[in-house]
Amino acid sequence: MRVLVLNCGSSSVKFAVIDTNTKESIASGLVENIGVNGHTKAKGPEGKIDFNFDCPTHAEAVDQVKKFLDSQNLTSSIEAIGHRVVHGGKYIKSEKVTQEVIDYIRSITLFAPLHEPAHTTGMECATKFFPDIPQVAVFDTAFHQTMPTKAYLYGIPYKFYEQDKIRRYGAHGTSHRFVTAEACNVLGTKPEETCLITAHLGNGSSCSAILNGKCVDTTMGFTPLEGLIMGTRSGSLDPAILFYISKKYSKEYGTIDQLDHLVNKESGLLGLSGLSNDMRTLTQAASEGNKRAQIALDVFCYRLTREIGGIAMALPRIDAIVFTGGIGENSSYVRKQTLENLKILGYQIDDDRNNKSGKESNHLITKDGTPKAIVVATNEELLIALDTEALVK
Secondary structure, rough: OOEEEEOOOOOOEEEEEEEEEOEEEEEEEEEEEEOOEEEEEEOOOOOOEEEEOOOHHHHHHHHHHHHHHHHHHOHOOOOOOEEEEOOOOOOOOOOOOHHHHHHHHHHHHHOOOOOHHHHHHHHHHHHHOOOOEEEEEOOHHHHHHHHHHHOOOOOOOHHHHHHOOOOOOOHHHHHHHHHHHHHHHOOOOOHHOOEEEEEEOOOEEEEEEEOOOOEEEEOOOOOOOOOOOOOOOOOOOOOHHHHHHHHHHHHHHHHHHHHHHHHHHOOOHHHOOOOOHHHHHHHHHHHOOOOHHHHHHHHHHHHHHHHHHHHHHOOOOOOOOEEEEHHHHHHHHHHHHHHHHHHOOOOOOOOHHHHHHHHHHHHHOOOOOOOOOOOOOHHHHHHHHHHHHHOOO
């Protein structure tokens, strides 16, 4: 089956056409800067495109995706559409897109205000441009809904959970689910008999504890802000810090929106380094003696180590730590520092294997005879396509 995978973000639409039989991407692309000065870049069997265009809303972005597919002679071959949805609220698995599903996603906009409106708009636009093609919503939060009550409740009055469903939901579930299955293939184990720590590290980052194929704890919470230090997000912090900042710096950070921008867009690696949110840039700068860049790296790796140690307590053992995502797959520095911080658990990095990202050692980056850490490439688009196929067949 050929599935069009749509990932409608706050100001972009990523897409890919996946053949579920070969598990290969036939075409892929990105429409970005929606609402400002739209830019699209894509490639397919008939060639590439790369240009700017007027793109005031997501409707124009999805229309551009359709035009590109037309130009590649792919539109008629699309049999289903799969949507990545950041927050699924009550949904514990992928669902066929219906008006009821769209209305529910719209009703929980406050759970992910930058993403949920884009998701519902994307679904409605896809219905307009591809009226006879079935659609499926694949939720990033669904994989984490197996967490026990003790792992997902916050220490605030219980009425907020009863009335508003304020709890920990997690994120990156599509990636964590995909690499869990891939890691079991690498290890030669069955998911229902395996204990893993999966670390999805990128501009957004999270770790999950996987017990017998199911998530029992994760580092992200009610929103994707909790947990690890990220590219521009603060990760977990003492809430009283925000009270202090809003009072002392009321002109810049006196409103909720200003504080939201502070912790989501001005913090993390960018805020610590004052230089960049890009791990590659910071690693290079630190090697050249930039102290703030080094501080950012140290804090990032230490927080990652601490969070891994924390969620590990939800498991009876660790069969492997799995690194994935842009940083997890490509930063030998982050993997090395993190595992060296975990020496108390017996991890010993193999520098040669790590520098090659495990590509010549069956994904393994630790020394033989020591606890295993592996590198596994994620493929969220493929999993979305496979979920979509399973639901519409």
